Amino acid sequence: MEQGASLALPRLCVLLTALLALCPCCSQGTWMWLGIASFGFPEKLGCANLPLSARQKDLCKKKPHLLSGIREGARLGIQECRNQFRHERWNCSVTAAASPSSPSPTSDLSVFGYEQSSGTKETAFIYAVMAAGLVHSLTRSCSAGNMTECSCDASLQNGGSPSEGWHWGGCSDDIQYGIGFSRRFLDGTSNNSTGKYRDALTTMNLHNSEAGRQAVAKLISVDCRCHGVSGSCAVKTCWRTMSSFEKIGSFLKDKYENSVHVLDKLKKKVRRKEKDQRKIPVHKEDLIYTHRSPNYCMRDQKLGVPGTHGRECNRTSDGPDGCNLLCCGRGYNTHVVRHVQRCECKFVWCCYVRCRRCESVTDVHTCK
The missing domain is CATH 3.30.2460.20 (Wnt (Wingless and Int-1), C-terminal domain)
Structure with missing residues (x-):
């Protein structure tokens, strides 16, 4: 490491710690910063000095080998958000990552700026696609054999339907590990359906994170390979595999387009904003939002909205x-x-x- 970079690291650590102390509620979303940080930078900082909540730091310390997968999940989510909204008025712009030689954590930690905590449809998509990215990344690592605590889905072994000429084989993606870790890392619980949340924004973010995880599970598909003499398909070996993340992103973009406006007052369960629709249930796969989106046509410096001038x-x-x-x-x-x-x-x-x-x-x- 260059001398200038090594001198900048302690300074950045102090700034990160001070910012999180002043704004502890921001820590839930700051893990997203890992997706745009300079290559190798998070590993150099170490778990204790990363912009994570206390619980996330504890998980990071217990499982430091997962840091690269967490970072890849954040990168995957950010990349797909940009891809899905590249032609929209809001184009999922993110702040540039800090580098060791030029740290600027006060702007970098928010990553998505105003939209990360605005309670809008854009916030809903951000939390869904980021949670999905984390599941996708960790599950891929499991299937690739990069981690000792998980591998392929062992529950399918010796199963299938021999009478119909196929059986389970290969390496099926075991998304349960990825979903479980995503819940622990992002939500602080293995099942967020029974928890009590402190405010409507937190409830909304947790719901949308789970919707992102459910999208990965819903779009899992079955691939098969034929076996037989002269290329026949007398027997097929099949396995379950996750869809491409682009397909998952498209699915979540459709959910964004049909997202549900809900009450911003904390209730026992999420309810729709419109009185005549409150009897219609809000499903766990739906994306929900509490505040309407701003006008992305015009520049709003206070909200950090750049507008579409020059696009x-x-x-x-x-x-x-x-x-x-x-x-x-x-x-x-x-x-x-x-x-x-x-x-x-x-x-x-x-x-x-x-x-x-x-x-x-x-x-x-x-x-x-």
């Missing part, structure tokens, strides 16, 4: 990436961009490559 849009699209919707009716500017690149390359004997210099001109549209 690139698609002039011919009728979707959310279209200039009409993304620019909120303000119109757009058109810029001509010239690209120069090598093309029509040919190998000349002997021995070099000859290319032409090709130019292309494209129109780029940005919101006013």
Whole structure:
């Protein structure tokens, strides 16, 4: 480690500790910071100095080998959030991670800024996709044999339906370990359905985290491989596997689009905001929110909303990436961009490559 970086680490540790002491309620979401931290940086800080709650630090100390999986889960969730909302007015922007040479924890710990604690639909998606990312990452590590305390799903061994020509085999993903650890790490309990929560935002975050975990479980699929003479499928070996995280992200994005507005007053159970719909139950797979989203069209410095000014849009699209919707009716500017690149390359004997210099001109549209 460079001398400047080593001097910055103690300073960053003090700043992180002071911030968490001033704002202990922020610690529930600060683990997300691991997903954008510089490579190797969390490991250098150690569990005690990471921006985690006391319970999370304790789990980290007991199972330090899980830190890389936790970090990968955070990275996976952040990446998929960006992917699902890349064309939306709110594009899941995150703050840049601190580096050892230039720490700035006061802005970095929030990761998603205002949306992380606003109680909006965006908050709902953040907590769901991050919890799902943690389950997905740890389950993959189990199936890959990277951890001694979990492996493949042993409950399926010697099962199947031989009469129908198939049996369980291979390495089925055991998501129960990932789900259980995600609950302990994020919620502080192995079953959040019976706990008592201190406020509506906490209840909302816990519900949405569980909805993210349930999405991973719901989308688990069965893969099979055929065995037989000359490529026949006389017998099939099947195993359970998680869906790609992009598919899970799309599922949660649909839940976001149909999220349920609930009362912001603490009750024995979550109830819908609209009086005429309160008899309709809120399912554990639903995403819920307590506050309406702000206007993401215009910049709001107080809330940290950047607005859509300057965002690139698609002039011919009728979707959310279209200039009409993304620019909120303000119109757009058109810029001509010239690209120069090598093309029509040919190998000349002997021995070099000859290319032409090709130019292309494209129109780029940005919101006013």
